[in-house]
Amino acid sequence: xxxxxxxxxxxxxxxxxxxxxxxxxxxxxxxxxxxxxxxxxxxxxxxxxxxxxxxxxxxxxxxxxxxxxxxxxxxxxxxxxxxxxxxxxxxxxxxxxxxxxxxxxxxxxxxxxxxxxxxxxxxxxxxxxxxxxxxxxxxxxxxxxxxxxxxxxxxxxxxxxxxxxxxxxxxxxxxxxxxxxxxxxxxxxxxxxxxxxxxxxxxxxxxxxxxxxxxxxxxxxxxxxxxxxxxxxxxxxxxxxxxxxxxxxxxxxxxxxxxxxxxxxxxxxxxxxxxxxxxxxxxxxxxxxxxxxxxxxxxxxxxxxxxxxxxxxxxxxxxxxxxxxxxxxxxxxxxxxxxxxxxxx
Amino acid sequence: xxxxxxxxxxxxxxxxxxxxxxxxxxxxxxxxxxxxxxxxxxxxxxxxxxxxxxxxxxxxxxxxxxxxxxxxxxxxxxxxxxxxxxxxxxxxxxxxxxxxxxxxxxxxxxxxxxxxxxxxxxxxxxxxxxxxxxxxxxxxxxxxxxxxxxxxxxxxxxxxxxxxxxxxxxxxxxxxxxxxxxxxxxxxxxxxxxxxxxxxxxxxxxxxxxxxxxxxxxxxxxxxxxxxxxxxxxxxxxxxxxxxxxxxxxxxxxxxxxxxxxxxxxxxxxxxxxxxxxxxxxxxxxxxxxxxxxxxxxxxxxxxxxxxxxxxxxxxxxxxxxxxxxxxxxxxx
Numbered sequence: 001x002x003x004x005x006x007x008x009x010x011x012x013x014x015x016x017x018x019x020x021x022x023x024x025x026x027x028x029x030x031x032x033x034x035x036x037x038x039x040x041x042x043x044x045x046x047x048x049x050x051x052x053x054x055x056x057x058x059x060x061x062x063x064x065x066x067x068x069x070x071x072x073x074x075x076x077x078x079x080x081x082x083x084x085x086x087x088x089x090x091x092x093x094x095x096x097x098x099x100x101x102x103x104x105x106x107x108x109x110x111x112x113x114x115x116x117x118x119x120x121x122x123x124x125x126x127x128x129x130x131x132x133x134x135x136x137x138x139x140x141x142x143x144x145x146x147x148x149x150x151x152x153x154x155x156x157x158x159x160x161x162x163x164x165x166x167x168x169x170x171x172x173x174x175x176x177x178x179x180x181x182x183x184x185x186x187x188x189x190x191x192x193x194x195x196x197x198x199x200x201x202x203x204x205x206x207x208x209x210x211x212x213x214x215x216x217x218x219x220x221x222x223x224x225x226x227x228x229x230x231x232x233x234x235x236x237x238x239x240x241x242x243x244x245x246x247x248x249x250x251x252x253x254x255x256x257x258x259x260x261x262x263x264x265x266x267x268x269x270x271x272x273x274x275x276x277x278x279x280x281x282x283x284x285x286x287x288x289x290x291x292x293x294x295x296x297x298x299x300x301x302x303x304x305x306x307x308x309x310x311x312x313x314x315x316x317x318x319x320x321x322x323x324x325x326x327x328x329x330x331x332x333x334x335x336x337x338x339x340x341x342x343x344x345x
Numbered sequence: 346x347x348x349x350x351x352x353x354x355x356x357x358x359x360x361x362x363x364x365x366x367x368x369x370x371x372x373x374x375x376x377x378x379x380x381x382x383x384x385x386x387x388x389x390x391x392x393x394x395x396x397x398x399x400x401x402x403x404x405x406x407x408x409x410x411x412x413x414x415x416x417x418x419x420x421x422x423x424x425x426x427x428x429x430x431x432x433x434x435x436x437x438x439x440x441x442x443x444x445x446x447x448x449x450x451x452x453x454x455x456x457x458x459x460x461x462x463x464x465x466x467x468x469x470x471x472x473x474x475x476x477x478x479x480x481x482x483x484x485x486x487x488x489x490x491x492x493x494x495x496x497x498x499x500x501x502x503x504x505x506x507x508x509x510x511x512x513x514x515x516x517x518x519x520x521x522x523x524x525x526x527x528x529x530x531x532x533x534x535x536x537x538x539x540x541x542x543x544x545x546x547x548x549x550x551x552x553x554x555x556x557x558x559x560x561x562x563x564x565x566x567x568x569x570x571x572x573x574x575x576x577x578x579x580x581x582x583x584x585x586x587x588x589x590x591x592x593x594x595x596x597x598x599x600x601x602x603x604x605x606x607x608x609x610x611x612x613x614x615x616x617x618x619x620x621x622x623x624x625x626x627x628x629x630x631x632x633x634x635x636x637x638x639x640x641x642x643x644x645x646x647x648x649x650x651x652x653x654x655x656x657x658x659x660x661x662x663x664x665x666x667x668x669x670x671x672x673x674x675x676x677x678x
Contacts, residue, residue: 240451246403247446248516249438250469258465259454266456338500339455 015331022327029319030090030312034083037311044099044306086312096309100302106313109298114317116189117287117294120210121279124217129272131218132225137261139226140233152230155223163220164285170212171289186212189293213286217279228271232264239263266337273329277322349418350524350556351377351400351442356413358392358399358580360406367627369395369408371580374654377524382550382557384571384588386564386603390624392580393560397526400558401444402426402434417441419523440470443522445513450533452513453501459512460497463519470520485515488552489545507538514545518553527559531566543569564607568592576600579625579635582654585661594674596660596667598640601674634665642666642673 010016045067052063089096095106139148175183185191186209194205236242237260245255283296291297295314302310334340358370369392377383385393398405400415415426419441429437438444446452453462463482464475472478479497486493489511496504496512504512510530517525530546531539543566550557561567567574567588574591576584576599584597595601602620622639625631631638637647646665654663664670 240446241454243403243405244446244452245454245465247401247438247444248466248469249435249440250465251435254465254469258457262456263454337456339502 018327018330022323026316026319026323029323030087030316031083033315033319034086034312035079037306037308037315038079040306042306044308047304047306048100086309090316095313098302098307098310100305100307100310106309109310110295110313110317113293113295113298116210116292117280117283117296119206120213120217120287120292120294121276121283123210124214124221125272125276125279127214128218128221129225129268132222133229133261133265133268135222136226136229137233137256137264139230140237140264141256143230143234148230151226155226158220158223159227161220163216163282164289166220167212167216167286167289170216181212187291209292212290213283213292216286216290217282221275221279225268228268229264232267233260236260236264266333269329269333269336273325274322276325277318280318280321347378347380349376350379352414352416352418353377353400354414354416356396356399356415357411358395358404358408359411360408362407362628364628368630369580369627370399372413373580373582374413375575375582375585377556377558380554380556381572382559382570384567384574385558385560385577386562386567386574387577388624389562390627391577392627393562393577394528395580396577397444397528397558397560400426400526401438401442402429403438403444417524436470439466439517439522440520441522442524442526443517443520444526444528445517445530446528450506450509452509455501457500458497459499459501459504462516463497466516466519481519482515485518486512488518488549489515490541491515506534507541510534510538510542511545514542514549518549518555521553522555524556524558527557529561530559531561531563539566546570564592564603574600576603579630580627581635581663582661583636583663585654586659590660594660594671596657596662596671596674597636597664598642598666598670599636601670602639604674605677634663642669 045064048067049060049063052058052066053060056063058066086096093107095110098104098106098109101109135151139151142148171183174180175186189206189209190196190202191205191209194202196202242255242259245259250259280296283294284299285296286292287294287296288300295317299311299314301307302314353376354374356370356373357368360367360369373396375383385396387393395405395408398408399410402410402415404410410427413427417424417426417437424437426434426437453459457465460479460482464478467473467478467481482497483493486496491508491511496508501509527546531542534542546557547570549555557570559566559570571588574584574586574588575582576591576597578599584591584595584600586596590596591600592604595604599620602618605618606620620639625635625638631648633649633651634640634643634647635651637643640647642664644666650665652663652665654661657667
């Protein structure tokens with residue numbers, strides 16, 4: 001009796017239910033993408049055969065024979081069966097093998113490329129969020145002065161320009177025209193011969209190669225954070241409790257951080273969570289422009305080759321990043337805002 | 346005459362607006378006596394709340410104090426608020442003069458506990474001993490008839506409206522201010538809660554001996570709590586007198602009108618009258634007496650010359666025809 005009551009309580013638990021929903025959405029997206037990518041015109045075999053025929057000048061039969069000896073996946077197998085195979089593998093933590101890079105497990109590819117993307121995305125997110133919060137607060141406090149006008153104009157422009165444009169412009173002007181950096185030197189995620197290790201040399205090199213994607217992402221995203229924080233802070237400044245805090249004689253510093261800042265930041269956390277997923281997806285273009293070896297670039301190349309398992313795995317990662325960021329934001333929000341906390345119980 | 350604790354002289358305040366300066370306070374002068382309760386009454390938008398802010402040199406939004414002095418008298422010391430530095434005035438607020446805002450319901454930072462509001466306040470005024478602050482808060486909360494154990498660790502949203510108002514009173518008494526300004530202390534509360542807050546205010550006043558200004562549009566509240574009543578109209582005090590005279594022998598047509606707009610227990614229902622028209626635009630004000638477009642006693646003189654607040658044996662009034670008003674008000678009784 002007691003155990004069933006406990007079980008019932010457990011299933012009614014907000015956190016448990018919220019997590020369950022998150023897992024369900026990841027599963028649904030996985031299923032949808034599995035079928036969607038197979039609906040794209042062309043398949044890995046055709047693309048491989050065509051490229052072999054063109055580059056080696058062999059006949060179609062020869063090329064197909066070569067392909068079948070390399071490709072281990074039976075693409076003629078019914079899609080539904082392929083799907084059940086895939087899901088079974090997935091449940092065992094097996095992402096399958098890459099079709100194009102024969103005999104390479106997808107998980108190995110992911111492990112090779114994902115850390116770089118995570119590095120770039122997290123650094124630029126933290127940078128742009130922090131900068132945006134600080135400048136946005138400043139804008140709200142200095143509203144209707146030149147400080148506000150300058151930053152508002154800047155952020156409107158930066159929010160309007162697509163990030164790959166900024167990336168291209170950086171390469172064209174800073175790299176090619178003014179030669180601020182060597183275009184070939186910054187390619188990739190590490191310089192040739194650099195070994196990963198816990199030393200300053202490695203970190204400096206990693207940052208050197210990640211700098212351009214990070215700068216691009218920060219420049220393109222900071223404007224959005226600034227405007228949001230400006231609006232949110234201005235709304236909070238009009239709240240009665242801020243006026244009461246002033247009447248209570250609290251110091252300006254305490255009011256700005258503990259009363260205005262804390263309340264103004266709250267609504268931005270939801271957007272922050274959403275943008276994590278968005279930035280993973282958006283890294284495709286940025287990484288391609290800068291030839292940065294992250295999953296974004298890997299996704300672009302596996303899309304071209306119709307490397308289903310690799311694409312599938314990357315989609316799962318992007319989905320998981322988005323969904324778990326949202327989940328995290330919900331839990332964090334409950335922890336930050338006592339009003340939500342009691343409702344969630 | 347009792348000792349003065351606050352002298353207000355020619356206090357003027359303007360809000361900036363697109364249409365031009367909004368003159369929310371125009372040369373307001375009055376004395377506040379030690380231990381008294383002064384009620385500031387008037388319609389919405391007449392500058393009552395702005396006055397409360399201006400008295401602690403707090404200017405909401407685009408407001409700016411353009412003229413005048415507020416002098417706080419503490420024994421032999423006379424302190425001009427307008428000459429204080431930012432830090433001095435910050436310290437002055439709440440320790441010497443606590444202004445409690447209209448919106449007690451929304452007076453708390455929703456993200457921190459009630460006890461942190463007490464700690465924040467005390468720390469801002471140089472008290473750092475946490476356990477001493479909590480002990481003091483506990484005593485005050487018990488004084489306003491709240492369960493301190495339940496209230497202190499609670500978040501603002503977990504308290505009812507009446508509880509929040511009581512907590513604000515306790516918070517206001519934390520630094521034992523000499524003057525307390527209450528802006529609409531009972532608005533947004535139900536009638537029973539209003540009653541208990543009024544009784545509580547009386548009790549606290551006996552206990553802590555503070556001087557009180559309360560701002561309200563509720564005349565019955567003024568009649569019940571105040572020693573003196575100041576009527577405000579168009580950013581000025583138009584009548585200032587003891588509570589009995591204000592209600593029984595009003596000399597300003599506006600005060601007269603206000604008292605007739607409130608139902609009394611013994612008065613007949615049809616005697617209720619409202620004041621025609623609406624409060625004046627504070628950007629483009631009428632010439633002469635600002636009340637003349639709504640005034641049944643208005644003469645040509647009223648349209649040209651603005652009357653000054655003048656004392657007639659302790660009864661201050663700003664009206665050219667106050668004698669007629671007094672006569673009329675006596676007939677109406």
